[in-house]
Amino acid sequence: MAEAIASNPFVDVSVFLFFEDISDKQGVEGFTNYIVGQAKSLAKSVPEEEYDNWEDFANAVVNGESVLSSFENIKQISSNGFVTKVCPFAKAIREYIKRLGNFNPVHMEATDHYNHTIQPSAAHSACMMHQTYRNEVAKRIKIGGKPLQYAQIAAKAYTGKIALPPESWKKVLLEKAGISETQGFMEMRENSCLYVLYVQE
Amino acid sequence: MMDIALYSLVDDMVSKAGTEGVVEYWLRVGESYAERMGKEAYVGWPAFNVAMKEGRTSLTIEGEVNVLTDLAITDKDGDVIGYVYALKTCPMAPTMIRFIQKIGPIPDSDEDVADSYNNRIRDSAVSNYCITHQRFREIAANNITVAKQPLECLHLANKGRMGDVKMLQENLTRINVDDRHIKSILRSASCVFALIVKGKSAGEEIAE
Numbered sequence: 001m002a003e004a005i006a007s008n009p010f011v012d013v014s015v016f017l018f019f020e021d022i023s024d025k026q027g028v029e030g031f032t033n034y035i036v037g038q039a040k041s042l043a044k045s046v047p048e049e050e051y052d053n054w055e056d057f058a059n060a061v062v063n064g065e066s067v068l069s070s071f072e073n074i075k076q077i078s079s080n081g082f083v084t085k086v087c088p089f090a091k092a093i094r095e096y097i098k099r100l101g102n103f104n105p106v107h108m109e110a111t112d113h114y115n116h117t118i119q120p121s122a123a124h125s126a127c128m129m130h131q132t133y134r135n136e137v138a139k140r141i142k143i144g145g146k147p148l149q150y151a152q153i154a155a156k157a158y159t160g161k162i163a164l165p166p167e168s169w170k171k172v173l174l175e176k177a178g179i180s181e182t183q184g185f186m187e188m189r190e191n192s193c194l195y196v197l198y199v200q201e
Numbered sequence: 202m203m204d205i206a207l208y209s210l211v212d213d214m215v216s217k218a219g220t221e222g223v224v225e226y227w228l229r230v231g232e233s234y235a236e237r238m239g240k241e242a243y244v245g246w247p248a249f250n251v252a253m254k255e256g257r258t259s260l261t262i263e264g265e266v267n268v269l270t271d272l273a274i275t276d277k278d279g280d281v282i283g284y285v286y287a288l289k290t291c292p293m294a295p296t297m298i299r300f301i302q303k304i305g306p307i308p309d310s311d312e313d314v315a316d317s318y319n320n321r322i323r324d325s326a327v328s329n330y331c332i333t334h335q336r337f338r339e340i341a342a343n344n345i346t347v348a349k350q351p352l353e354c355l356h357l358a359n360k361g362r363m364g365d366v367k368m369l370q371e372n373l374t375r376i377n378v379d380d381r382h383i384k385s386i387l388r389s390a391s392c393v394f395a396l397i398v399k400g401k402s403a404g405e406e407i408a409e
Contacts, residue, residue: 005204006264006293006295007204007263007295007296007299008204008264008290008293008294008295008296010262010263010264010292010334011203011204011207011292011293011330012203012204012321013234014230014231014234015203015204015207015210016203017230017234018207018210018226018227018230020233021226021229021230021233034210034213034214037213038206038209038210038212038213039206039209040208040211041212042205042206042208042209042304044306045209045304045305046303046304047305049324050378067303070303071202071205071303072202077395088202088203089202089203092203092204099237099238099262100234100237100238126203129202129203130202133202133206148271182299186231186296189309191262
């Protein structure tokens with residue numbers, strides 16, 4: 001694995017403020033569009049990957065060798081269920097609160113906007129960036145010649161609130177991940193994010 | 202991950218708002234960041250310099266700072282009006298290293314935005330992030346008082362990732378410090394600035 005280099009929280013916090021400034025000028029829609037747009041651009045910049053089979057891919061992800069795990073430590077909990085223990089934005093969020101106080105409400109407004117217009121899966125504005133990045137990066141990974149598919153099941157905010165998909169989606173996604181709803185909730189006690197990675201048969 | 206996203210964000214913003222638009226965004230971010238840090242008051246320079254060394258001031262949230270107490274700035278009467286400080290590591294350095302390691306070369310938009318600022322506003326940015334960082338310091342300094350006198354931050358010099366140096370001669374002249382001295386400080390620092398009592402200079406006082 002490559003050397004782990006920590007970011008300077010000064011920079012992390014200023015990026016949150018950058019988005020707040022965008023929202024001052026272009027509203028919540030502008031905020032959402034920019035955060036989604038830049039996550040797509042970031043994903044397009046990463047190198048493509050190909051794996052012979054699912055096992056090779058899963059090992060690369062868990063060992064931090066895949067672009068999918070460039071910014072987070074991922075654990076496999078079932079055949080297709082994966083979790084991230086610590087949200088890669090947790091430090092930035094903590095530093096923002098420590099230095100500046102309460103989060104600007106515009107972050108939750110943008111999150112609601114994303115949940116209503118794109119997909120109901122974000123617990124915080126950072127989730128919009130993170131989930132878009134994962135979704136776009138998955139398109140750049142081929143396993144046995146087929147593109148990787150990604151779907152978010154649950155995301156936990158710093159407030160403890162968990163964003164979940166509608167009941168009808170949840171059932172399908174948990175089935176795809178190969179875990180029960182109870183197992184899913186158990187995982188969310190210990191982790192910040194639960195999602196399914198799979199290849200369309 | 203938040204910091205890594207910054208480069209794609211700037212790239213995206215340049216295509217939508219142009220380099221000038223991004224400069225304006227960054228300047229506002231620096232201002233609002235500093236304003237939201239609140240005000241600070243210190244009884245005198247020794248108390249303030251200890252706080253700087255211990256990383257307790259709003260100015261030191263950017264990283265560890267060398268307090269160069271041997272470089273006291275005095276006015277024409279010999280009174281101490283401020284000191285020179287050196288930021289050891291640029292806050293963007295870890296992000297740059299990680300971006301290069303995980304993603305690839307730093308996008309051209311980084312330099313384009315810095316050039317736009319250097320050509321139109323002040324020739325002191327070695328990367329696009331310098332714009333917000335330097336503005337942050339200037340506004341944050343105004344919110345600090347030492348012996349009941351508000352401070353002013355004078356950016357002196359900074360060093361880019363590839364070793365390129367920017368130096369603001371007019372600020373060096375104002376505090377009467379030789380540029381060779383600042384260059385020697387930059388050997389082990391990424392950014393050098395002075396904090397002085399607002400409106401003062403090593404020579405005559407500056408009119409408001």
